[in-house]
Amino acid sequence: MPKHVTDLMNIEGQLSTSELEVRDAVADFVDRRVRPNIGTWFDEAVLPTELLPEMAELGLFGMHLQGYGCAGKSATEYGIAMQEMEAGDSGLRTVVSVQGSLAMSAIYKNGSEEQKQTWLPRMAAGEVIGCFGLTEPTAGSDPSTMATRAVWRDGAWVLSGAKRWIGLASIAQVAIIWAQVSHDDARAAGALDESTVKEGVTETVRGFIVPTDSTGFTATPITQKLSMRASLQCDIELTDVELGPESLLTENPGLRGPFGCLNEARYGIAWGAMGAARDSVEAAIDYAGQRLQFDKPLSGYQLTQKKLADMTVELNKGQLLALQLGRAKDAGTLENHMISVAKLANCRAAIEICREARTIFGGNGITTDYSPLRHANNLESVRTYEGTDEVHTLILGHQLTGVPAFR
Structure with missing residues (x-):
């Protein structure tokens, strides 16, 4: 079994x-x-x-x-x-x-x-903790509009800007910061592949390895959260942070650099969301078997069994989708739109499962003694980061129609 x-x-x-x-x-x-x-x-x-x-x-x-x-x-x-x-x-x-x-x-x-x-x-080995600075206060779903900039000045890169919702930033020893770089600055630093320059384009997003003890780097935890409370997300301020030429990530200029990483994270989310959903369903099954109402356990009532059956069917569908995604990734046949299918579907399903599971606990379900509402609250963040429902919907719409509709 x-x-x-x-x-x-x-x-x-x-x-x-x-x-x-x-x-x-x-x-x-x-x-x-x-x-x-x-x-x-x-x-x-x-x-x-x-x-x-x-x-x-x-x-x-x-x-x-x-x-x-x-x-x-x-x-x-x-x-x-x-x-x-x-x-x-x-x-x-x-x-x-x-x-x-x-x-x-x-x-x-x-x-x-x-x-x-x-x-x-x-x-x-966990000796160095890292963070990843892409999202900004005004640039979430559209990172191409980021305002953080890196300029080449007197033989060094100088970064200025702000990032928001950056996990682990206040305890990290190193940050990967993405910034706009003009082609003139990249050319002056000897870091521009002229074959990649498109006519009319004058700047490109580039990644930098930034030690967090650098002068001008400040990370501040975001507080008063209703979700992801046993976690750490931060604001980052970059004020003329000076870095050597070795700080520039050498490969994949442009948004394909950070997007390749986001797809790795989205892949893990497709699996992770099903963990929160499974834990919620199994907690509800256990509770329903012990909680007596009208002289018999909740699990003996048809309405409760319908909830448990419906939730578990959706859970199994999401788990099979995640497994198919993993098998495709291992086989080298994974396409990016497949990740969007799983991230969109599994986050959406997981939130509904956790919310429905909470109802089986009655009033007890709003306490931290039981997991479903905590999971549901967390999943509000998971559903949002690494691409909102809207972004993944448009990725799939583009795949189906061939027409990009992001703007």
Whole structure:
């Protein structure tokens, strides 16, 4: 029998021995270290940084990257790990995503060999925590309008601007900051590939590796959140931050650099959201079996069973979608629009599942003693970041019609 009562389709039977080992190792970590404390951390708005070394020891940081001290796991194994992490809490899954899918992937995909050797082994080991600065106060879904700029001045890059909703920024030792760079400045720095310059285009988005102890770098945690409370998101201010030429990420100028990282994060979200949904359904099943009303358990009522059945059907559909996505990624057949299908569908489904699960708990469901409403609140953020529903809908509309309708 499958490990989870919600696995009506025996999805577990499609997993390999190594995939099951990853699942069980991360699930054990969540059971031991997250579930006993997550209600308090969420209530007190605390990111439990003491867990970060243990996450690194599990090989979670950059686990799907090859070499440089990374675990080198498959895409499917990484997705399974994200499902188990988010069954604990979305905020803690986000830690893994920010570190590995965003900050480390930015260096892995866009950096020089020297940059990779310098940073990735220490980040995989958890000795260096990273963050990823793309979103700005006025540039969320449209990063092409970012106002942060880097100019070449007296043999150095000088960055100025602001970023918002940047995970882990106030505890990170290194930040990947994306900024507009004029072709003239890039040319002066010897960092412009003239073959990539398009007629009429005068600037390009470029990535920079920024030590967070640099003069002029300030990260401030965002407080009074109603979602992702056991997590850490920040505002970043960049005031004439001076960097050496080695700070510039050498490969993939333009938005394809950060978008490649965003797709890694979106992939993990498609799996993670189903972890929050599964935990909510299974918590509701357990509660319904124990809670007596009118002299019998809630689970004995038809209305309750309908809720549980409907939620579990949607859960299994989302899990199968995530598994198909992982298999395609491992096979090298994944196309970007597939990630949008799964991110859009699974976040949307997960929120509805968690909200419906909450109703089975009655008034008790609004406390941190039970997980569904915490998961639902967290998923409001997960649904928004790495592309809103609207953005992924337009990506799919473009795929279906061939007509871009973003503007």
